[in-house]
Amino acid sequence: MLKINNLHASIEDKSILKGINLEVKPGEVHAIMGPNGSGKSTLASVIAGREDYEVTEGTIEFEGDDIEELAAEERAHKGVFLSFQYPVEIPGVSVTNFMKTAINESRKARGLEEMPAKDMLKLIREKSEMLEIDRKFLSRSLNEGFSGGEKKRNEIFQMAMLEPKLAILDETDSGLDIDALRIVASGVNKLKSKDNAVVVITHYQRLLDYIVPDFVHVLHNGKIVKSGTKELAHELEAKGYDWIKEEVGA
Amino acid sequence: MDLKEKLVSSFLAFENSIDVDAYAHDVRTDAIKIFEEKGFPSKKEEAWKYTSLNSVLKEDYSVFPKQENALEYSDIKKYFIHDIDTYKIIFIDGKYSSHLSQTTHDGIDVCLMSAALSKPKYQLIIENYFNKAAEKDSLSALNTAFSQEGAYIHIPKNKIVEKPIQIIHFSTGNESATMLQPRNLVVVDENSHVQIIERHQSLTDNPVLTNSVTEIFANKRAIVDYYKIQNDKETASLIDNTFIKQKRESLASVHTFSFGGKLIRNNLNFYQNGERIDSTLKGITIIGNKQHVDHNTLVHHIEPNCESHQDYKGIFADRSTGVFNGKVVVEKEAQKTNAFQANNNILVSDKAAINTKPQLEIFADDVRCSHGCTIGQLDESAMFYMRSRGIPQKEARALLMFAFSNNVLESVKIPELKQRITKIIANKLGVNIGFDL
Numbered sequence: 001m002l003k004i005n006n007l008h009a010s011i012e013d014k015s016i017l018k019g020i021n022l023e024v025k026p027g028e029v030h031a032i033m034g035p036n037g038s039g040k041s042t043l044a045s046v047i048a049g050r051e052d053y054e055v056t057e058g059t060i061e062f063e064g065d066d067i068e069e070l071a072a073e074e075r076a077h078k079g080v081f082l083s084f085q086y087p088v089e090i091p092g093v094s095v096t097n098f099m100k101t102a103i104n105e106s107r108k109a110r111g112l113e114e115m116p117a118k119d120m121l122k123l124i125r126e127k128s129e130m131l132e133i134d135r136k137f138l139s140r141s142l143n144e145g146f147s148g149g150e151k152k153r154n155e156i157f158q159m160a161m162l163e164p165k166l167a168i169l170d171e172t173d174s175g176l177d178i179d180a181l182r183i184v185a186s187g188v189n190k191l192k193s194k195d196n197a198v199v200v201i202t203h204y205q206r207l208l209d210y211i212v213p214d215f216v217h218v219l220h221n222g223k224i225v226k227s228g229t230k231e232l233a234h235e236l237e238a239k240g241y242d243w244i245k246e247e248v249g250a
Numbered sequence: 251m252d253l254k255e256k257l258v259s260s261f262l263a264f265e266n267s268i269d270v271d272a273y274a275h276d277v278r279t280d281a282i283k284i285f286e287e288k289g290f291p292s293k294k295e296e297a298w299k300y301t302s303l304n305s306v307l308k309e310d311y312s313v314f315p316k317q318e319n320a321l322e323y324s325d326i327k328k329y330f331i332h333d334i335d336t337y338k339i340i341f342i343d344g345k346y347s348s349h350l351s352q353t354t355h356d357g358i359d360v361c362l363m364s365a366a367l368s369k370p371k372y373q374l375i376i377e378n379y380f381n382k383a384a385e386k387d388s389l390s391a392l393n394t395a396f397s398q399e400g401a402y403i404h405i406p407k408n409k410i411v412e413k414p415i416q417i418i419h420f421s422t423g424n425e426s427a428t429m430l431q432p433r434n435l436v437v438v439d440e441n442s443h444v445q446i447i448e449r450h451q452s453l454t455d456n457p458v459l460t461n462s463v464t465e466i467f468a469n470k471r472a473i474v475d476y477y478k479i480q481n482d483k484e485t486a487s488l489i490d491n492t493f494i495k496q497k498r499e500s501l502a503s504v505h506t507f508s509f510g511g512k513l514i515r516n517n518l519n520f521y522q523n524g525e526r527i528d529s530t531l532k533g534i535t536i537i538g539n540k541q542h543v544d545h546n547t548l549v550h551h552i553e554p555n556c557e558s559h560q561d562y563k564g565i566f567a568d569r570s571t572g573v574f575n576g577k578v579v580v581e582k583e584a585q586k587t588n589a590f591q592a593n594n595n596i597l598v599s600d601k602a603a604i605n606t607k608p609q610l611e612i613f614a615d616d617v618r619c620s621h622g623c624t625i626g627q628l629d630e631s632a633m634f635y636m637r638s639r640g641i642p643q644k645e646a647r648a649l650l651m652f653a654f655s656n657n658v659l660e661s662v663k664i665p666e667l668k669q670r671i672t673k674i675i676a677n678k679l680g681v682n683i684g685f686d687l
Contacts, residue, residue, distance in 0.1 A: 049637070050638075051634070071637065071642075072638045073640050073641060073642045075638075076637070076638055076640035084635065088629070089632075090635070090636070092652070092657070093649055093650075093653045098636075102636075102639040103640075105640050105642060105645060109640070109642075162639065162640065
């Protein structure tokens, strides 16, 4: 599904990603861990198509197509979704209208008719119940005045609405208390199937108790320096990141 | 001969062409003298520092167009708010069009200025109100000198006018270039309520310059809501001079939606003569190319316990330019005044510019006055967020801009008008999405 080959990316001439290789197949859950500043969020942004970053070398393939030249919205239309570490507040645009516009623009891009209003409302009701989101929330301005946990829950609500093939969760656990973490994780697990894939980016192992990864990768200084199974995450939790740095001689 | 000379020398011919009532004649004669003395304003004047009229004054305007061109309603229907029942006062090239209009004398007067100026039954109102709010500045004086046609609206006391009133000035431009001087008078008596929508629409690519004066009197506890749709062709320019005199406990609001036109200057003046008056001035400006929109507002707080609310949003693309000059005067007697002013702008292009200048002159000591102006760009992280959800760049941009200006629309009390403005904004931003936010 996702195949990243020797990906190099920089921002304002500062090189951040220095040769990433990663393959994610349908049905898999991958975790990307690593210390602060290792390039985790950059990797997420580059896959989603943030224009501030320049891909200087390498390719990103999604379902066999090179997508590194595509605009963010085109990647979204193909089924790429990024749950933001810091969801942006957009005053004046309600959650409902934002979702309606996003879904209908994606449908338009796929040559489909707009979704009938009745179906849209039903879908919104269903998905918001799954994430235990209060109906009042949906008419509020997107993310404006939301608590950290509310913002993250709202990200997963959007994911549930858009049903992406590949979901990248960037530090979705940060700012969540344990109850919110459970709701968010169970939402993600309900959306998982053999046809879609999830990449979880996290600093801590905690979220991985709920969203169990098939593979764990350690990112350090713009490269994946170690890959393994979920036991690797436990090891990192117990020993911190320093031993990895020593192992790779950084 | 330049435009000023042409206008001054046309004055006698103009007055000879109409029925001259003695009172109006005196007012006009005084006015042409003021204009002759002052001439058109130049950038040397502080109030005109950022707006030059040179580019619009150089045309060879026909200064009082003679003939009415017939227009079919079906061809111009789109310029009306047509999905609700309204009174209509329609002008074509400065002349009244009876077949497009729907006026009334049933308990209220919604009719023509020319009739009010010449018929004895209106004489008292004319003598009490005509030219009693307008300033003696050169452009208002010029309009007064040539004042003859426009809307005359008189709502006697205790009347709630259910239907909004539409005033539309069309120009068809058979003449190579046309100058129009529409003159509106609105008198709303005690406890009465009226809603008015005004629009100037050119149907030609020939230059049009409109120098309009509207005088509005909101008497005790009256409610007046006035909406201006400025979405004209980029060959048409408008100088709008609006003067509102309010008596105690009255509520008056003016919403100005500026999307079209070559050069627009809005001189909007509120005078509060009484206690517990509320004045609202709001505007959305969305322009591009080389368009220019200038909002020059004045709120004069004269007596205690009054409020004023100003909220102007501007979005400027390409090489367009904007001006906001908001003056609030709080007299010594006007204690407990609440005066708010906000002007927020987004510059979409490096070549667009906005000059924004709040001007507060406060002589009372127990008041709350606030003002704030901001100039920014579209939030790039919000753009990426929306695009990552599949909303294309153009639509994402439009949604952000609409959200930015939306709170001005929220106070529009006519739903069909709100919908229409929303649609105009979507068109202006080149998108086809519903903004039911």
